[in-house]
Amino acid sequence: MTQRLAIPTTGRDAASVLEDARAYIADDADYKNGRTWSMVYWPGEEHHHLTEAANNLCLAQNALNPYAFKGLKRMETEVVQMCAGLLNGPPTTVGTMTSGGTESLLLVVKTYRDLARARWPWIRRPVIVAPKTIHPAFDKGAHLFGVRLRKVPVDADGKVDPHAVRRAICRNTVLVAASAPQYVTGVVDPIPAIASIARERRIPMHVDACFGGFILPWLERLGVRMPVWDFRVHGVTSVSADLHKYGYAPKGASVLLFREMRHLRHQFFASTDWPGGIYISPGLPGTRPGGPIAAAWASLLGMGEDGYLERAKGAWEAAEALRAGIRTIPGLRVLGEPMSTIVTWTSAEVDVYAVADQLQAKGWGVDRQQHPSSVHCTCNASNLPSVPLYLDDLREAVAHVRAHPELAREGDAAVYGLLARVPVRGMVKSGVLDVMEKMYAPDGGTPDLDGDDPVQRWATRALDAVDRVKGALRRGR
Numbered sequence: 001m002t003q004r005l006a007i008p009t010t011g012r013d014a015a016s017v018l019e020d021a022r023a024y025i026a027d028d029a030d031y032k033n034g035r036t037w038s039m040v041y042w043p044g045e046e047h048h049h050l051t052e053a054a055n056n057l058c059l060a061q062n063a064l065n066p067y068a069f070k071g072l073k074r075m076e077t078e079v080v081q082m083c084a085g086l087l088n089g090p091p092t093t094v095g096t097m098t099s100g101g102t103e104s105l106l107l108v109v110k111t112y113r114d115l116a117r118a119r120w121p122w123i124r125r126p127v128i129v130a131p132k133t134i135h136p137a138f139d140k141g142a143h144l145f146g147v148r149l150r151k152v153p154v155d156a157d158g159k160v161d162p163h164a165v166r167r168a169i170c171r172n173t174v175l176v177a178a179s180a181p182q183y184v185t186g187v188v189d190p191i192p193a194i195a196s197i198a199r200e201r202r203i204p205m206h207v208d209a210c211f212g213g214f215i216l217p218w219l220e221r222l223g224v225r226m227p228v229w230d231f232r233v234h235g236v237t238s239v240s241a242d243l244h245k246y247g248y249a250p251k252g253a254s255v256l257l258f259r260e261m262r263h264l265r266h267q268f269f270a271s272t273d274w275p276g277g278i279y280i281s282p283g284l285p286g287t288r289p290g291g292p293i294a295a296a297w298a299s300l301l302g303m304g305e306d307g308y309l310e311r312a313k314g315a316w317e318a319a320e321a322l323r324a325g326i327r328t329i330p331g332l333r334v335l336g337e338p339m340s341t342i343v344t345w346t347s348a349e350v351d352v353y354a355v356a357d358q359l360q361a362k363g364w365g366v367d368r369q370q371h372p373s374s375v376h377c378t379c380n381a382s383n384l385p386s387v388p389l390y391l392d393d394l395r396e397a398v399a400h401v402r403a404h405p406e407l408a409r410e411g412d413a414a415v416y417g418l419l420a421r422v423p424v425r426g427m428v429k430s431g432v433l434d435v436m437e438k439m440y441a442p443d444g445g446t447p448d449l450d451g452d453d454p455v456q457r458w459a460t461r462a463l464d465a466v467d468r469v470k471g472a473l474r475r476g477r
Contacts, residue, residue, distance in 0.1 A: 029365050030363070030365075031365075031382075032382070033382075033386070034380075034382045034383045034384070034385055034386035035363055035364050035365060035386060036364075036365035037364075037365055037366075037367060037376070037377040037378050037379070037383065038365065038367050038376070038377075038378045039365070041244070041245050041246055041248055041380055042380060042382045043248035043299075043303070043311070044382075047248060047299070047302060047303060047307070050298055050299070050302045051248070051249060051250050051295040051296075051298050051299050051302070052250070052295075053298075054291075054294040054295045054297065054298035054299075055250055055291035055292065055294060055295040056291070057294055058072055058075075058290035058291050058293065058294035059289075059290070059291045060290070061289075061290030061291075061294075062287055062288060062289070062290060063076065063288035063289070063290055063293055064281065064286055064287055064288050069290060072290045072293055072294065075293050075294055075297040076096070076097050076293050076297075078297060079097055079243070079255065079293070079296050079297050079300060080093075080094070080095045080096065080097070080255060080257065082300050083095070083213075083241060083243075083255045083257060083300075084231075084257055086213075086214075086217050087209070087213065087217070087230040087231055087239050087241065087257065088230050088231045088232045089230075089231040089239075089257055089259065090231065090259065092259065092260050092261070093231065093257055093258070093259060094257070094258055094260070094261050094264045095255055095256050095257035095258055095264065096255070096256055096264075096267070096282045096283060097243075097253060097254065097255055097292075097293055097296065098254045098255070098256055098283050098284075099252050099253075099254065099283075099284075099285065099288075099292070100242065100244065100251070100252060100253070100254050101135065101137065101208075101210030101211075101240060101242045101254050102135075102137040102140065103254065103283060103284055103285075104137075104210060104240035104242075104254045104255070104256040105135060105137035105138055105140075105141055105208060105210070105240060106137060106140065106141045106144065106145075106284060107256055107267050107283060107284065108138075108141070108175070108177070108206050108208075108238065108240065108256065109128065109138065109141030109142060109144075109145050109147055109175075110141065110145050110266075110267065111238075111258075111263065111264070111266045111267040112126075112128070112174050112175040112204055112206070112263075112266070113126050113145050113146075113147055113174060114266040115174070115204070115263060115266045116174035116175075118266070120174070123171075123172050123174065124172075125146070125147075125148055125172060126146075126147045126148065126172060126173075126174040126175075127147070127148045127149075127150050127170055127172045127173045127174065128142065128147055128148070128149050128150065128173070128174065128175045128176075128177060129150050129152065129165060129168045129169055129173055129175070129176050129177070130149065130150075130151060130152065130176070130177040130178065131151065131152050131154055131160035131165075131178060131179070131182065131189060132151045132152060132153055132154050132160075133154055133158050133160070133179065133182035133183070133184045133185075133187075133189075134149075134151070134177055134178070134179060134182070134208065135179070135182075135183060135208055135210065138177065138208075147174075148172075150168050150170075150173075152164045152165050152168050156335075156372070157185060157187065157335055157336040157337065158182060158184050158185035158187045158335065158336045159187055159336070160178075160189055160190070160194075162190050162193035162194050162197060165194050165197060166197045169197070169201055169203065173201070173203055174203070174204075175203065175204050175205070175206060176194060176195075176197070176198040176203055176204070176205045176206075177205070177206045177207075177208060178190075178191055178194050178205070178206075178207060178208070179207070179208045179209075179211075179212075180207050180208070180209045180212045180213075180216060180229040180230070181211060181212050181216075181338065181339065181340040181342060183211055183342065183376075184335075184344065184369060184376070185335040185336035185338060185342065185344045186336060186338030186339070186340040186341070186342025186343070186344065187336045187337065187338055187339070188212070188216070188226075188227055188229055188339050188340065189229075190227070191207060191227065191228070191229040191233050191236065192227070192228060192229075192233050195233045195234065195235030195236050196234075196235060198235050199234060199235035204237040204238070204263065205235050205236050205237055205238075206236075206237065206238045206239070206240070207229060207230065207233075207236050207238070207239045207240075208240055209229070209230070209239050209240060209241045210240050210241060210242040210245070210254060211242070211245060211246075211340070211342070211378075212229075212241075212340055213239065213240070213241020213242065213245075213246075213247075213255075214241060214242070214243065214245060214246035214247040214248075214308070215245075215246040215312055215315065215340065215341055216229070216339075216340060217230075218246075218308050218309050218311075218312035219312055219316055219339075219340070219341075221309060222309060222312060222313055222316065224316060224339065225339065226339055227339070231257075231259060236259070237258065237259050237260075237263055238256065238257060238258045238259065238263060239256075239257050240254060240255065240256045240257070241254065241255055241257075242254045243255060243296040243299065243300075244292075244296075246308075246311075246312070246315070247296065247299055247300065248299050248303060248311070249292070249295050249296035249299040249300075250291075250292060250295045250296075251292075252289065252291075252292035253292045253293070253295065253296040267282065267283070268280065268281070268282055269281050310381075311380075311381045312381075313381075314380070314381025314382075314384050315341045315379050315380050315381050315383075315384075316341060316379075317384055318341070318379040318380065318381065318383045318384040318387055319338075319340075319341040319342070319343050319379040321384070321387045321388075322343045322377060322379060322383075322387050322390070322391070323338075323343050325387065325388075325391035325394075326343070326345045326391070326394070329391075329394060329395050329398055330349075330398075331347050331348075331349035331350055331398060331402070332345050332346070332347050332394075332398065333345065333346055333347065333348070335372075335374060341378065341379040341380070342376065342377070342378055342379070343376075343377040343379060344369065344374050344375065344376045344377070345374060345375055345377075346372050346373060346374040346375075347398070349402070350398055350401045350402050350405075351373075351401055351405065351407065351408035352368075352373040352374060352375060353368060353373060353408065354401045354405075354407040354408045354410075355375070355394070355397045355398055355401050356368050356375050357407065357410075358393075358396075358397035358400055358401060358407075359375075359390075359393060359394065359397050362393045362397075364390065364393065
């Protein structure tokens, strides 16, 4: 174990601290130059400086107490109002800001569970029905709040059949959820058909638009063919949308909107018998940093409709150019029929993870997916100038892997390939938790995924164990 870092006896000067911070992040993902396809939605320096200034203006404020920070509460209210208008909410639409899409979805699970307790008290184990591609924050919420998540299968392109959703609904179902779009392939779930089923059964419906909430409306205005998915759909009772994605606010900003207050009421928490006084909170945390609220407010006002339309146009052009280019590369296939700025490609001829390794070696950020093995790209306007270079590198990487199939057994490709092949997913979960333990150990850092990495050794042992069990079962027949 390395020596534990201690707080210095005497504080260091600001310049040296910031110099170290810059050195720490020097090799992090290059998101300003269009070589990263996820995680950061770069709006450009001018807008970044605006949101940075607004964040710093309210850096010390705490939205836990709206009576102490009335201006901050006004900003949150105005953010909710602007978002409700964008998503076509009726005049009764209400909501709150949250720290991100995961908190929004955790609150969705908690809110509809509590609503069901009041409405259907005989339900002991509430059930939420959603497509298999629903965001894993629903799994997290189900785990935390004692709800069963019943997932409906999707086809190879990520499309869900509404009739399968109908069949999955049972007498204990308290919510039906869908995505606009789902993150895996960028397909927008058939919201009107699913909402019609939910209304027929008198069950609320949530639309997770954490990815699409601030891009799909602008694409629709630009003339992109888009299904109706927001509050215009009868039966949709709530929508979540992340401001820190295509809303171009700094990280830590999402909204959760409800059609009516009778739903939002069940999101709140109140404790009235604590000796320290009455404790209330609209979301999961107590302390709510003021900076992200102010920055999101400034982002909406500073960007304006014209700014959002301009960036949406650039992001869509990047996605369309990327899709068109990938389709010209022999052996590659774009998954789904995405109506968003997500592009996911796969291959039945070359090892996708080996191709991903080649791209990563060339300095590209790469997001690997499984079932099927694929690579995911989120397109921003900042990616548009880089698309031709990415396609050149991708074409070269595919040709190289085709000529050297042994690359599938090396580097990260070997690790991801092994993990995807382990059939008992509980074993994969255990192995991933082992990696997290290493990352958050007292001297923790980022594990080095090389050929001797413990993840690869663990996955190899897991597959060997599965093979031994299969052999024993065959011998016992």
